[in-house]
Amino acid sequence: MATVRKTRNPKTNNFTSILDQFLKKYNLSVESTPLQLRAHADELDAMLPDWKARKHVKEALRRRLFKENQIEALVPDKRKKKLTIKERARYCAKTGDVWDIWLHASDLAVPKNNTDEAIVAASSCVSQFRKELAEAGVDPERIDTYAKLSELTRASNKIQQRKLEQGLSNPPKTPKHFSLEKGLRRIQSIDIAKVPTMQDLADVIMMLSMRPAEVTTLRIIHYEPGEIPPPEWYKPGYSWYCTGYIKNKGEAKNNPEPRQFLSMEKNPERAKELLTWIQDAIATGKLRNPVYSISGKRSTGVFSKFLKPYGITAKRLRKIGGKHASRVHSGQNPTSQHLKLLSRIAMRHKIDRFDSGMYYAEGDTSDFESESDSNDSLELGPSEAQASTSQPKNNNYDPFGSQIAEIDSMLATL
Structure with missing residues (x-):
């Protein structure tokens, strides 16, 4: 009678080897910017099954002398997604790191789906984030540089302009x-x-x-x-x-x-x-x-x-x-x-x-x-x-x- 082999979760050193292969595949190193690392974050996240795996990868990145903002870009903390927009802004104002501003703005800019409503909502969230950053005392120049996502804004404006023109030609009825x-x-x-x-x-x-x-x-x-x-x-x-x-x-x-x-x-x-x-x-x-x-x-x-x-x-x-x-x-x-x-x-x-x-x-x-x-x-x-x-x-x-x-x-x- 043939025996059925039980599947086992990869060991810690296996996650380290996965990380090494991943970094080598995309030529990523401590010299890479958070922007470059963030471009591959979703793919790496799909390879890590749970929070323990992400923890081991973060520890491996620290041993390789990656900075915290680089680690956050490549393996973002999913718990921070539960923060309100105001809490995100206060956190960025407290750390004073421009890449924190960029990372949080990028998180808010991801629409829940590809519908027009989701894209407009994402643009609104980023706009609100900029306002909260200003109220938290962040330098306006930093806000414009790292929290102003022009492509998202243009996409949202086109959607709203199209809906506006449709609404003017066919005004909704009053119940x-x-x-x-x-x-x-x-x-x-x-x-x-x-x-x-x-x-x-x-x-x-x-x-x-x-x-x-x-x-x-x-x-x-x-x-x-x-x-x-x-x-x-x-x-x-x-x-x-x-x-x-x-x-x-x-x-x-x-x-x-x-x-x-x-x-x-x-x-x-x-x-x-x-x-x-x-x-x-x-x-x-x-x-x-x-x-x-x-x-x-x-x-x-x-x-x-x-x-x-x-x-x-x-x-x-x-x-x-x-x-x-x-x-x-x-x-x-x-x-x-x-x-x-x-x-x-x-x-x-x-x-x-x-x-x-x-x-x-x-x-x-x-x-x-x-x-x-x-x-x-x-x-x-x-x-x-x-x-x-x-x-x-x-x-x-x-x-x-x-x-x-x-x-x-x-x-x-x-």
């Missing part, structure tokens, strides 16, 4: 559940004496055109000039502003200029009351934070799961809110340029970004809504009707430039 009429009815019927639900959270996000990360940071403030001279950002006749928006967080630190307040809820006091109600519920644990899990880790899964049946994301919900706010405040027979400008104000974009409005197109609701339903949801005040009729009704109308002052004065009366 009927989040139509202007239904959204306003739910917002007006909210009872703040009750504990808010995920639906209430979504409606308030839509009402204020917020990003999920802004739910806990956004503030609606009231300012009336008195004896003290008003600040530079104050616009005569205008009282309500927003602070705490995330997009220009770095800019806000250097120039904390509030943006004009505009929302689906016309009454700013009521809008502030609803926002505070949601924020208090999140702070006391009665409502789930749309960005972070209970343990404090970043997680948008719960809120995304709530929106999934309606076929939208939090990003689209914000755009829908901006579109609705522009319709609420536009008056009768508004021009398309007027609506775009109001939408940009509602979403707290910079007014000097003249082209930004075109990137936030939203189609009509996915289900048919009667004309009477849409008209019933918009109650126009005298000032709005007057502002609307003052707008030129020709194709050459340009609301930008000198018209911005006119829009500001119109908003001050809302």
Whole structure:
């Protein structure tokens, strides 16, 4: 009877011989740069079955006088992949080694798969890594040299440009559940004496055109000039502003200029009351934070799961809110340029970004809504009707430039 031979794991010296053959095959030595070594890391990793094998290979590399950054490039520590982007940046700032910056940037640049979404996500991670490095005090020149991956950025930009062009030609439909009429009815019927639900959270996000990360940071403030001279950002006749928006967080630190307040809820006091109600519920644990899990880790899964049946994301919900706010405040027979400008104000974009409005197109609701339903949801005040009729009704109308002052004065009366 023939005996079956048992397979055995290679011994330590076998891993050493594997390493020697590998180094000889690709002509790698202590003179090789981490960049050259990293190019062969995946192939070597496939030859090492477990963490013990990687440990033996690292020890063999140290005996051969390889430096730590070279060892990390050829046999990267897989445990570091569990670090957050901020933790990676702090680690690189602590070590001060430029190759650590490059290695971590390279790890973040590897997409999970070859889909467009994964490539864009990888580029976003690398971009966030650069921001965290800057906040950690790393020299900007080092960041640009070792953490700026141009090929990945170009690939991501091409994908986003293609999707942008497709979206402009075929704007997505607004779900009927989040139509202007239904959204306003739910917002007006909210009872703040009750504990808010995920639906209430979504409606308030839509009402204020917020990003999920802004739910806990956004503030609606009231300012009336008195004896003290008003600040530079104050616009005569205008009282309500927003602070705490995330997009220009770095800019806000250097120039904390509030943006004009505009929302689906016309009454700013009521809008502030609803926002505070949601924020208090999140702070006391009665409502789930749309960005972070209970343990404090970043997680948008719960809120995304709530929106999934309606076929939208939090990003689209914000755009829908901006579109609705522009319709609420536009008056009768508004021009398309007027609506775009109001939408940009509602979403707290910079007014000097003249082209930004075109990137936030939203189609009509996915289900048919009667004309009477849409008209019933918009109650126009005298000032709005007057502002609307003052707008030129020709194709050459340009609301930008000198018209911005006119829009500001119109908003001050809302």
